[in-house]
Amino acid sequence: MKDRAPAPGTTNSELRGVTPPESATPATRTQPSTAAGSAGVKDTARQSADGPTRLSAGQCVDGGSGSAYGDVEALAVELLGRAEQDRELMRLAQADPAPLRRHRLAQCHRDNAEALAAIVARHGWPHADLVGSPASTAAVMILLHSPDLGFRLRCRDLIARATADGHTPAIHFAYVADQCAVDLGQPQYYGTRISPRTLRPYPIRHPQSVDERRSDVGLGPLQEQLQALRITG
Template identity: 65%
Template structure:
């Protein structure tokens, strides 16, 4: 990929992810405000743009667009309303991670996301039920922290403790 194209793609991914973050902050700050439709439209548009990028150039790996833009692409993908896109990109990300072109952590997040969406147990424990703040079902829980360590994640108990602390801080309790 030529450098100018890589910069343009990186800028577009970062801009789109930033817009979604802005809308998410609005939703958090004004839970009763009219944010659902703009957020859904943003996510749908982001997914369409990412699908075009992937069709034309493959998964935007860190060596192509840089770490921040590759992570932005992952965030767009995780929030996309299209499971087919997520499943197709999951396989591209798996290959890129195996080749050292993007972090293994990216594959862990999308693999778990797809598993949960398909009603299957997740492998790395990255998905948590937002109501109970407990992990969605996990495959082979006895070796979970070892798998998490292999992709750069800390122990699940630490992640859950931080999440609960964040939720308490957000709720002011």
């Protein structure tokens, strides 16, 4: 019998190939891509000479005084905008890892996590059926960058339920479950967390069956992911 993570599985492969952040070092992080849903979204990351303008928790990306959390479209725009801001600050920190840029990136992660917590408190997990697949993927990226492990664990359980109910791709659960397991010092289930130093996975529970579990959630074979990392790294 295949060993599974503590959540129901699904074979949804909608987001195959997405890769999560691999460490706390900006130069080694990757994020789930939300580009497919960002076309037509205005001002998703307002630029300045030093990078995008930082959004405060609850502030819409269009500069409004507060997010219209009751408006699903505005909710999706906010999630996409915050994810885009994260990516831009990450790009700047990778290009020049100066202390100020690293501080701005860390502050962005804290602000985004606070905003996501407010969304979750009101709506539950912003799953794909609620905000659309790109915005839900953006929420996963924000969650993976949250410094609050307790919050990530709570959201992991919400994502597990959304996956079991068919509201969101199982691949979202895989990334969050693996990150939580590694941060708790436990073996991961799907091999999505890779050491930036060795380019090898952190310990995996029953590694001989990992590709079966990965297939269940829409991920390709682990060796393909590792080969891609070696080529791009």
